[in-house]
Amino acid sequence: MIHIRRLCTQANTSLYFYSQINPPLGLLSRIPQLNPSASAVRKSIANSVPQDVAEIAHIDFRPDEGGAFVRFRAHDEQKLEKLVKKGFTSRWLLFTSHATGFKVIGKPWITDIPHKLSRTVSVEPGMRKEDLYDLLRQYGKLSYCRDNIAKFASLSSACAALACAHRSVYAGQELRLHVVPQRKILKTVGAWFFEHPRITLPALIALLFAVAYAVFEPVRQWGVENKVKGTFQHYVDKLSFGLIASFSKTGKPLDVISEAKNDNVQELERELSEGQSTFIVVSGPKGSGKTDVIAATLSGCEQPVLLIDCNSLRGPPPNVVVKSLARMVGYWPIFTWTNSISRAAEIGIQGVTGQKTELTRSFDEQVEGVLDTVAHALKNLATAPLGKNKTTNQERDFLSSHPEARPVVVIQGFLSNDSLSQVLSKWCASLLVDDVAKVIISTSDMTVEKTLASILPNRVLRTVHISDANPAVAKQYIYDNFMPYVETDMARQSFQQLRDMDGTFLKPLGGRMQDLQAFGRRLLAGEKPVEALDALVKSASVEVSQLFLSSSKQWTIEQAWILINQLARTPVALSSKNSKNSKNSEKENDATAETWLSVPGQILGTFGFMTLTETQKTLEAVEEAELVQTRSVGGRIVGIRPVSPLYMEAFKRIVxxxxxxxxxxxxxxxxxxxxxxxxxxxxxxEMQGFTVLAPHFPPQLKQRVAYLCSLMNTSQAVVELCDQEIAECREQLQKFGWYAQNEPSSGFA
Incomplete structure (x- = not known):
């Protein structure tokens, strides 16, 4: 049962109500820390009312209303009332308030039932406006007063009026005061929010994004700047381009570049030193040492360097790609999960409002958001000498006149037909237009230059072509870079044999850095040069047979075999080496000359490549799988060749x-x-359908019948030729005691 009691005035006592002892917080006032202690309040009241005026008989605290009822035994009633109105200073938490007392003229109703507070009170029965004002004004300033409703300017005044004037007698009538609940602002706002979702939901989400941007964007720019500058050690490790030595024993970085690459390093240094609009494409076959050349060039570079490796960003889902790119450039924090939530929210909002909000961002938009932050960070690094109070015009003038201050951005593994690379190319173009950074793009795609030239038609695109080293230089590279780490007699004998052999022995490796390193590691393990080279060729042969001479959705086994057979037997030279690099062209010999198999002349029209569309699609798929490298003219593939010289040797061994x-x-x-x-x-x-016309065969069909007969004769000749080839294959297989009409194994034995 809820306890209810009335506080009545006892004989020889006076009852007063002190308000503003603490703020009237409703249920929150039940927290002890929000209220002053009872002893402190009693002491303050005793100090404000001397004992010769009145003595405190009882105190009844009302924390909900922020006050207390105090019963005095008065010696001087008039003086007591003045002192109570004067009040005292109440201290709670770190704040103070002035507590004021009022004489209780009614019969207050005190209950422990939870109730709401309000600045508006109603009085029953009704009173004239003047009388209501006279009754309630003494407890505090009124906001308005009409009929039987009065609204106080403060909540403390309303609480004091309810405590003192309830059941008081005015003009012969007993008055009852009640709280008038007011409509809370939160409820009003909430009702309006849910009644207008087309406006409020997009606005709320936009506000959240704006707040998140304002809070996190400076942190992200700081992270990118420290990533580029290499402030932290783990960032510095990542700026090494992954060129940790692949030596199995020493682990020494590859800081020695062969003589064949020194010209490329010097050429790249010259291009970087030239001031305006530096946009350099370092092209070359896969494994030809592009990364080593770039690393050697930038090893002494004073400008900050940012590396973006596209090879590690291909394959995973879009969210993972964005997260990996952010980690690569130092963009933190990143919340990839918010896009999924935004997608779900957009579906819900579209169902409620019937319109799209465009909350979700596509993969390209997410990447662009990361890159925009990186661009701002690079600009801040480049213009750091100007200080913090720099204007846009000052930044523009400084960047155009001080090219040496621009950071260097390196894009590795760039491909023209890749969506990520396309976004990066446009971003790099914006960096060059704004003179924010120098850009180096490393690629093995021959069509990249045309793609980049279309993005920056008014800029000079500088190209450094990295070609294969000739066998003599490749032999010297292996000997110089691996011989110092020989530890066994067998390895020493292997390197001695390599030194005595002619350089043309390494022709199958073609001067590719990764193949030369694999060959050198085998020599360090004690293998003889002939054995090491044979093992590499055999490994490449097994890789080709397992990866490409097997079932695929993009090409058939027959198509892959025809390509391998043609590449191994009938290569046709279509072009010489890139004439832009005359020094390298002079050093090349026939062993490293670029030869291409003509697609229109030797591939198109053969079995499995009867149509141009089918041929184009198949060759693009095979190139994407890194079996061949294609050469295009006007978007049409005109030549193909093995992706590496080692693959050419593997093709020859397979066929x-x-x-x-x-x-x-x-x-x-x-x-x-x-x-x-x-x-x-x-x-x-079709010819069986003509038999119904016999014996009256129309002469008009003779030409059609003759045409069909010629087609049948052509196909029959092909069938007979195939039977002859099958018979020859059976004879060869029977020599090994093995004949199988089923599909051959995909492995190369």
Whole structure:
């Protein structure tokens, strides 16, 4: 049962109510820390009312209303009332307030029922406005007063009126005061929010994004700047381009570049030293040492360097790519999960409002958001000498006149047909237009220059071509960079044999850095040069047979075998080396000359490549799988070649294998025979339809019949040729005691 009691005035006592002892906080006032202590209040009241005026008989604290009822035994009633109105200073937490007392003229109703506070009170029965004002004004300033409703300017005044005037007698009538609950602002705002979702939801989300941007964007720019400057050690480690030595024993970085690459390093240094609009493309086949050349050039660079490796950003889901890119450039914090929440929120809002809010961002927009922050950070680094109070005009003038202050941005693994690379290319173009940074793009894609030239048509695109080293230089590179780490007699004998051998022995490696390093590690392990080279070729042969001579959704086994067979047997030289690098061209010999297999002349029109569309699609898929490298003119592939010289040697070994080659040739002949047989069957079905016209055969159909007969004869000749090839393959296989009409194994033995 809820306890209810009335506080009545006892004989020889006076009852007063002190307000503003503490703020009237409602239920929050039940927290002890928000209220002054009872002893402190009693002491303050005793100090404000001397004992010769009145004595304190009882104190009843009302924390909800922020006050207390105090019963006095008065010696001088008039003086007591003046002192009570004067009040005292109340201290609570770190604040103070002035507590004022009022004489209780009614019969207050005190209860422990939780109740709401309000500045508005109602009086029953109704009173005239003047009388209501006279009654309530003594407790505090009124905001308005009409009919039987009065609103106080402060909540403390309303609490004092309810405590003192309830059940008081005025003009012969007993008055009852009640709290009038007021409509809370939060409820009003909430009701309006839910009634207008088309306006409020997008505005709220936009506000959240704005606040998040204002809070986190300076932190992200700080993170990017420290990443580029290498402030922290783990950032410095990542700026080494991953060129930690692949030596199995020493782990020494590759700080020695072969003589064939020194010209490339010097050329790249010259291009970087030239001031205006530095946009350099370092091109070359995969594994030709582009990364080493860039690292050697930037090793003594005083400007900050930022590396973005596109190779490590291909393959994962978009959210993972954005997160990896952010980690690569120092963009932190990043919340990739917010895009999923935004997508769900957009679906819900669209269902409620019937309109799109465009809250979610596409993959390109997320990448652009990261790169925009990086661009601002790079600009801050470049213009750091100007200080903090710099204007836009000052920044523009400084960047154009001080190219040496611009950071260097390196984009590795750039591809023209990659969506991420396209976003990066546009971003790099903006960096150059604004003179924010120097850009170096490393790529093995031959069509990149044309793509980049279309993005910056008014800028000079500088190119440094990294070519394969000739066998003599490759041999010297292996000897100089691996010989100092020889620890065993077998390894020492292997390097001695390599030194005595002719450099043309390394022709199958083609001067590729990664292949030369693999060859050198095998020599360090004690393998002989011939054994090491044979192991590399065999490993490449197994890789080709397992990855490309197997079932694929993008090409057939027959198509892959025809390409390998053609590349291994009939390469046709279409172009010489890049004439832009005359020094390298002079050093090259026939072993490293670029040769291309003509697509229009030797691929298009053969089995599996009958149409231009089919041929183009298949060759693009094979290039993406890194089996071949293509050459395009006007967007059309005109030439192909193995992706590396080691693959060319692997192709030759595969097509000359006495067991595996007949198996694959037989498979191609069987597939071709099946296609031609199906054509003959279709022709036979059409000609059977002409038999219903016999014996009155129309002369107009003779030309059609003759045409079909010629087609049948052509297909029959192909079928007979295929039968002959199959028979020859069977004879070769029978020599090994093995004949199988089923599909051959995808592995290369």
């Amino acid at each position: 000359s294998d006495p067991l595996f080659a007949p198996l694959m040739n037989q498979k191609v002949a069987q597939a071709r025979k099946a296609v031609e047989t199906a054509k003959i069957q279709d022709i036979e079905k």
